[in-house]
Amino acid sequence: MDVGELVRRAKESSGRSYRSLAADAGVAVSTITRIESGRIQPTVEVLERVFAACGYELDLVGLPCGARLGPRLGDLVDAWDRSGGELRLEWVRWRAWTDRLALHPDRIPEAIYSAPGPSGHRVVDALIAAVGEKLADDAGLSRPSWTVGVAGVDPVWEPPARRRGRIDPRFAERGLMVDAESLFRPMEMIGG
Helix, strand or coil: CCHHHHHHHHHHHHCCCHHHHHHHHCCCHHHHHHHHHCCCCCCHHHHHHHHHHHCCCCCCCCCCCCCCCCCCHHHHCCCEECHHHCCEECHHHHHHHHHHHHHCHHHHHHHHHCCCCCCCCHHHHHHHHHHHHHHHHHHCCCCCHHHHHCCCCCCCECCCCCCCCCECHHHHCCCECCEHHHCCCCHHHHCC
16 A cells, blocks of 8 residues: 555544644645645655554554565455445455464454554454454453543444344444444354
């Protein structure tokens, strides 16, 4: 994902106008729109200010060539689309991600404690935070501190698919009418 796309998603996730975002970041509105369009490549300092104004921290990670991090909640920020104007989650990708952690529970801390980037959709941001909290709670870990800053959704969001079980309270607290069974399958179903 390029820098312009990251900035666009951060702005959309924050729900802020260009004018208020630019004022808080200390840059011109045109700077933000030019970053989004790819006409300019901002400095790290400018990116940090724009992300902070959106309510995010910029986290740069240097990895050896070819190295791959384990599963992280940030892997899910683009696991959705807006087909026909309606939010559509890529449920298979979400379940595959949670299945992977069910098979490797030792990777849960690495997966949840690194704050994900903005998805560009408030429902997706809230769902990622709820998944992080559920994983922490179920593993007996402290909840990730970054989830506190993720707002719930109003009005309440309910996926178009049929629910399978009762609504998980961690999701309901964030305005998401999602049952845990939609995302977290029993071990016997994933081969563990």
